[in-house]
Amino acid sequence: MVGKIFAVVVALVTLVTAYCVITHVWWMPVDISAHGPKIDHQIEETILVAGLLFIAGQIVLASFVFLYGGARGKPKQIPGGAKPLVIFAFVLVGTEILALSFIGSKAWGAVYFAAPDPSSMPIDVQAGQFAYYFRYPGLDGKFGALHPEMINEGTQNYFGIDPEHDPDAKDDIVTAEMAIPVNQPILLTLHSKDVGHSFYVRELRVQQDFVPGLDIPIHFTATQTGRYEIVCTQLCGLGHYNMKAYLSVLSQADFDDWLKKQAAMQ
Amino acid sequence: MAETSVQAAHHAAPQGFIRKYLFSVDHKVIGIQYLTLSMVAAFVGMALSWAMRLHLAYPDFRIPLLGWLSPNGAPNGVMTPEYYLSLMTMHGTIMAFFVLTAAPFAGFGNFLLPIQVGAADMAFPRLNMTSFWVTFVGFLLAAATFFIPDGPPLSGWTAYAPLSAVGSVAGPGQGLGQTLWVFSIALFCIASLLGALNFIVTTLDLRTKGLTLSRLPLSTWAWFIDAWVSLLAFAVLLPCGLLLALDRLGGTSFFIPGGLVFNDQLQPHSGGSPLLFQHLFWFFGHPEVYIIILPAFGIVSHIFPTFIRKPLVGGWKVITFAEIAVGTLSFVVWGHHMFVSGMSPFMAMVFSVPTLFITIPSVIAVLVWVFSLYGSNLRFDTPMLYSLGFVSLFITGGIGGFFLAQPSTDSYLHATSFVVGHFHFTMGLSAIFATFAGFYYWYPKMFGRMMNEKLGKLHFWLSFVGVYCVFMTLHLTGFAGSVRRYSAFVDDFMIPLMPAQRFMTISALLLGASQFIFLFNAIWSRFKGPKAADNPWGATTLEWDTTSPPPSDNFGGRQLTVYHGPMEYHGEASVMQTSPAASVAGT
C-alpha cells in the first residue's frame, strides 16, 4: 500500500512539474536581442532532453515501486544485468551531451567568440556599491582617463574623471540611465569601483560579472525598443537587492535627443 | 592485507562521564557527537531559513525573537537588508559544513566504518577525538558571529573577495564577523583533513580477516572514496582561507586589486586578483558537493539490498566505480560556477564538457538503484522509503544540472533562484533524505531501540511533498529571472512572482514544522522505543553481527572473519558476511 502511494505521489509530482514548465507558468520575458534566439533555442532543446530524462526516470522509478512492493518469492535481476544500463548511460546520455555541447557552443560563441561589430557604439559601464553609472565618449569618441582617487560621489564625479585638465574627459557624458539606439551594435566595457557586481538584463539575454581590476567587454544588439531593467546578480553588500538601472532602447532620433539632453546636464 | 596490518590500540572501557561521553576516543561516541552537533546545526540552519523566507514573502512581518536576538539587525523584528544577508550567509555555512559534510560522513562514517571493517576502533582514536572537538570549536566561532555588535558576515557562504577581504568598509558584518567566519572554516578544514586521514588508513589497514576490498560494504566504499576527495579538496580550501585572512589582517593583497574606492575612500591595496579567490574556492567548492553526496550514495546503496532482498544490479563494482568516476571528475569541473565571472569564455567551454560528462556516472548510479527494484521483494520500512525518496530527489536535482552545465543556458539562469532550487535538491534534500534513511536504519544499532515506524512514515510524506513544493517552485521562478540573494523583491519584474514567494514560504514553514516529528521520534524512542535486536532488518554486514548497541570494543573480544560479500540477500533469507555457511548457489 505504502509503495503504491509512493508511486502515485512521484507520478503526480512529475506531472505537475512538467505541466508548470511546459505551460511556462512563470517564464522568460520576450527576447529583444540579436543573439537571443540561439540561447532561447538552446534552452528549449535542453528542456526537451532533460525533461524526457526527468519524466522517464521518475516514471520508471514509480512503476517499479508500484509493481514490486511487497512481492514475495525469489527476487530476480533485470535481464542482462548492469551491462545494458551502463551502455545506455554512455551511449544515450553521451550522445545528448555531445549534441547539446556542440549546438550550445554556437549559442555561446555568438555572445563571446564573435568579434564586436566595427560600428559598435562604445559605452563605459561602472558598477559600484550600489548603483550603475554609464559614460558616453562624447563627440571626440574618446573616453577620458579614470582616476580612482578623484572619485567623489558627493560632487557627482562617479568615474573619477578630470574634465578640467583632461581634454578627452571634457566631453564625456556621465548618466545614471543607459539609453541605446535600437538595432545598433553596442560594445560595453564593464569595470567595478569596489567589489564584484554583475550586469543582467533578462530580455537581452546578457549576464556578465564585473570583476574589480578587470575591464570586461561585452557586445550585443537590441532589436526592440522599450524600457528594461539592468539588475545586479553578484552579491555586493546590503544594497544588492536594490541595485539597478534602467535601460532604454530608443529610436535613433529619440536617442540623439536623449544624449543631447544628458550632455547639457553635465 | 589484514594479517600484516596495524591493529588499532585496544582501549579498556573508559570510566566516568567525561571519558565516556565527552572526551571519548571511542569512534561510536564520536560518531554520535557529530550526529548530535549536526542535528543542532540543522535546526539552527532551518530556523535561519524560516526567518529568511518569512522576510521575503512578508517583508513587514515582525518576526518574533529576532528583534530580541539582534536589536541592531532587526529593529522591532523587521530585518534590515544586511541582516537578511547575514542570516543567509550563516544558513549556507552552517548547512553546507556543519550539517551536510558532518552528518553523513563524519557522523555515520565514524560510528560505522570501524565496525563494518571488523576493527575495534579507528586507526587513530585520539586524532579522531581531536577532529570532533576542533569541529565543535569551529561551530562555536560560527555561532559567535550572531552575538557580536555588527553581526555575521554578509558575503554568502562563498565569501567572494574583495567583498570578504577589504574589511568593514564593505558592509556591516564584514569586520569581526567575517574574521570569525574565516577561522571557523579553517578549523573545519583541519578537522576534515584529520578525519579523512583516519578513514583512509582505517579502511586500508584495519580490515579484519577475509575482508577483501571486493567484500567491503558499499557504505564503507563510499566513505573511503569520499575521504580521498575530502583530503584533496579541503587541502585547497585551507590555504584559500589563510590567504583571505592575510588580506584581511596582514595587509596583503592576494585577492584585492588596486584602485578600489569605498565610500569615496581609496583602499590601500594593489596587485591582487578576485578571480584567483574564485578559482581556489571552487576548486574546493565543487568537490565539496560530491563530498556531501557520496556518503549519501553509499548509505542508500547499503540500505537498498536490505529492503529489496537482493543485491544491487552490477554488484559492488558498478556502483563503486560510478562513485570513483564522480569523485575524480568532480575535480575538473569547478569552472562551471564561473561561466560569467570574467574567466576566459574559452575556458567556459572547456569546463562545460566534463561537467556534462559527470552526468554519465551519476546516471549509471541512478539506473543501478532504479533497476535493482525490478524483480525485487520491496519492503517499505522508513529507511527504504527515505532511500526511494532520495532517488527521486536526486533525479530531479540532476536534471536541473543540464541547464547550468552549459554556458549558453547558464548565462540566463546563473544567479537566479533556479540555481538555488538545483543545489538544494542535489546537495541539500537528497543528502538529507539519505541521512534520514541512515538514521532510521542504524538508530537501532546505535541506541538499542527501534524508532517509531508510523511517525517515521508521517515524517517522510510531509517532507517529500514539502520539499517539492518549496524547491521545485524555485526552479520555476528562476526561469522568470528571479535573482537569488536578494533580501527583498522590489524590481518591476519580481513583483508578479510574489504569490510564488508566499507559496514557498508557507510550504517551507510546514516543512520545517514536520521536522519536529523526527526530533520527537529520535528523542522519545531513545527512552521508550521497543528494544532492538542485534539484526532487526535481517541485514548482512558486520555491524549487524554484534549487539545493539555494540560493546565498547565493538565485538566483545571476538576476532571476526569475513566469508561473503555484503549483498547476500535471497528474498526472505540472507547470509551474513561473517557466516561461515556457503553462499546460495548461483549468487
Added chain:
Amino acid sequence: MKTHQRIAATVFALLLLFAVGLLWSTPGVGAAATGQIAGTVKLDGPAPHQKPIDMSKDPSCAQTRGGTPAAGESVVVGANGGLANVVVYISQGLSGDLPIPSKPVTFEQRGCQYVPHVVAVNPGQHMTILNDDKTMHNIHPEPKPGGGNNAFNKSQVVGAPPLDVTWASEEIAIPVKCNVHPWMHAFIVVVKGPNGVSDANGSFKLENVPPGTYTLTAWHEAFGTMTQKVTVAEGKPAAAEFSFKGK
C-alpha cells in the same frame, strides 16, 4: 582670646572658606549665557554649476520628492549671493564646561537627500536620524580613524524606528553617505559650544553665547575656513559677516 570669641572666629573662617570654595567650584559660565552672534555668509563670485541628480535607479525616491528636481548641494547659493550650509562656530575663547543642549539634532533622509545637507552638533549631543522615504537608506559616516569618533554603517528600512547617535569628539567634518543612493552626501560637524549653520539666504545665528571675546570660524565644504574676532556683550547681539571667494 575668650572661648566664645574663638568659636565665632572659627565659624566665620569656616564660612569664609566655604563661600570661597563655592565661588571657586562654580563653572565659568556663571552669568546668564544669553548673548547672540548673527550675520550672513556670502559668496563673492559666480555660483558654480550644480549638476542635476538623476535618481532613476530608485523610482520610489520620486514618490517623496513631489516632482522637485534635485541637484548637487556642494555649493548652494541664495538669491542675494548668500552661501548656505556654512557652519559658524566659536573656535577660541570659550572656557569651562559648556552645557550640552538636551534637544537632539534631527538628521533626515527625505526625497533621497539628506536634510539638512550640513548639520552641526556638540560632542555628546544626541542626533536623531529619520527615514522619511518610501525606500531604504543606509547611513555610513566615515570619521577620521583614531579621531575618537566611531564609524558605523546602519540601514533604515521603510518604517524603521529612528536611530539615535552621539559623537564623542570634535571633528570638522565627518562625511556621511548613503551607499544605496550614491549621490546622497552630507557633513556632520561636531564642535563644542554654540554654533549655527547658514540657511538658504546665508543667514546664521549663534544662541546662548556667554559674554566675551572670541574667534569665530566659518567652515564650508568646498571653500574651507575663514575666521574673525567678535565680542559679545550682555543684551547686545554681536554681528559677523563672512565672504568666501569663489573659485
